[in-house]
Amino acid sequence: MGDRFVISCAPRDVRVVRVMRREVFVAWPWGTPDPTSRYRWDGDVSVPIDTAHPDWSQTPWRLEPRTGLSAGDRVQLSIPPTEVVVQEVLTFDEPRDIGRINRPTGAVRFDVGFFLWIDHDEPIEFSPPWNT
Incomplete structure (x- = not known):
């Protein structure tokens, strides 16, 4: 806990x-719905597009463009370089049912x-913080 990283x-x-x-729902390119899950994830994820949305500061995911969108449009989903601080590291005795395959064996909570989720396919990169 307390470690600083830049994620992207x-x-x-x-x-x-x-x-x-x-917010905009996009077809999530990483992960497959888990047919044995008690949750019914449909493969879509909500990404806030309004900076006043409560989730804006709680997710690093961003869409470009953010305006003028309709269902079926193509957009760019990314994490711009974002400095984060590890607040908590969780491990699960059994992989956690979150509606997706692979079920994660742990998670890291950041200050934002x-x-x-640990053991997931999102290609998030970690690098040293800017002020080291």
Whole structure:
């Protein structure tokens, strides 16, 4: 806990599934719905597009463009370089059922409120913090 990193993820082309006033649902390119899960994840993930949305500061994921979108549009999903601080490291006795395959064996919670599941396919890169 307390370790600092810069996380990022290169832009990935994704399809817009649904547009709401302050968020956009995209077809998540990493992960497969778990048919044996008690949850029914449909493969879509909500990404806030409004900086006033409560989740804006709790997720590093961003879409470009953020405006003028309709279902079926293609957008770029990425994590711009973001400095984070590890707040908590969790390990699970049994892999956690979150509706997706692979079921994670742990998670890391960062100061921005973002959880990163361990054992998942998102290609998030870690690098040393800017002020080292």
